[in-house]
Amino acid sequence: MYLKSIEVQGFKSFANKIVFDFHNGITGIVGPNGSGKSNVADAVRWVLGEQRVKQLRGGSMQDVIFAGTENRRPLSYAYVAITLDNGDHQLPIDYEEVTVSRRLYRSGESEYLINGAACRLKDINELFYDTGIGKEGYSIIGQGQIDRILSSRPEESRELFDEATGIVKFKRRKNTAQKK
Ligand code: ATP
Numbered sequence: 001m002y003l004k005s006i007e008v009q010g011f012k013s014f015a016n017k018i019v020f021d022f023h024n025g026i027t028g029i030v031g032p033n034g035s036g037k038s039n040v041a042d043a044v045r046w047v048l049g050e051q052r053v054k055q056l057r058g059g060s061m062q063d064v065i066f067a068g069t070e071n072r073r074p075l076s077y078a079y080v081a082i083t084l085d086n087g088d089h090q091l092p093i094d095y096e097e098v099t100v101s102r103r104l105y106r107s108g109e110s111e112y113l114i115n116g117a118a119c120r121l122k123d124i125n126e127l128f129y130d131t132g133i134g135k136e137g138y139s140i141i142g143q144g145q146i147d148r149i150l151s152s153r154p155e156e157s158r159e160l161f162d163e164a165t166g167i168v169k170f171k172r173r174k175n176t177a178q179k180k
């Protein structure tokens with residue numbers, strides 16, 4: 001499994017629709033300060049269901065919507081879609097390619113989709129359990145996060161190892177079963 005593309009439209013500094021295409025290898029994104037490199041990582045976190053505004057470096061969730069510039073009007077919604085190659089079927093879904101997308105309007109209305117079909121955030125979380133890809137996964141290491149991992153409490157490091165070894169879904173099922 002690997003990330004094939006990221007599509008952004010109206011997300012943070014990306015007013016126009018832009019598609020970043022990736023290959024099964026290493027890609028670097030370079031650019032001057034403030035040109036939007038971190039916004040690309042924010043887009044991936046956001047589409048995976050990030051709800052914590054602070055993690056997205058904003059004051060409210062609507063701050064992810066393109067706010068306009070001197071010569072460009074603000075937009076009414078933010079849209080991000082990521083497409084993953086699922087040729088190895090690591091994601092438990094019967095598709096060779098999986099596109100996860102999220103849209104948010106200024107009114108607060110929002111939607112998540114998996115391969116074009118509306119779904120709940122819970123479905124997206126479940127799709128990525130034990131892959132390391134979820135918004136809590138170790139696949140997105142933000143600035144300052146390495147320090148946090150090294151100095152974190154044992155329970156926090158444990159969560160990371162659980163995710164990496166693939167036992168998160170069993171723990172969640174156990175918790176759900178115990179609640180019933
Ligand atoms: P650095 O090298 O300093 O880390 P960077 O390339 O990571 O920079 P980002 O933090 O991704 O830069 O982008 C910051 C830019 O995004 C700022 O210019 C900011 O004005 C712009 N930006 C953030 N949110 C929005 C928004 N909602 N609408 C328009 N522009 C936005």
Ligand code: MG
Nearest residue numbers: 034037038039
């Ligand atoms: Mg940055």
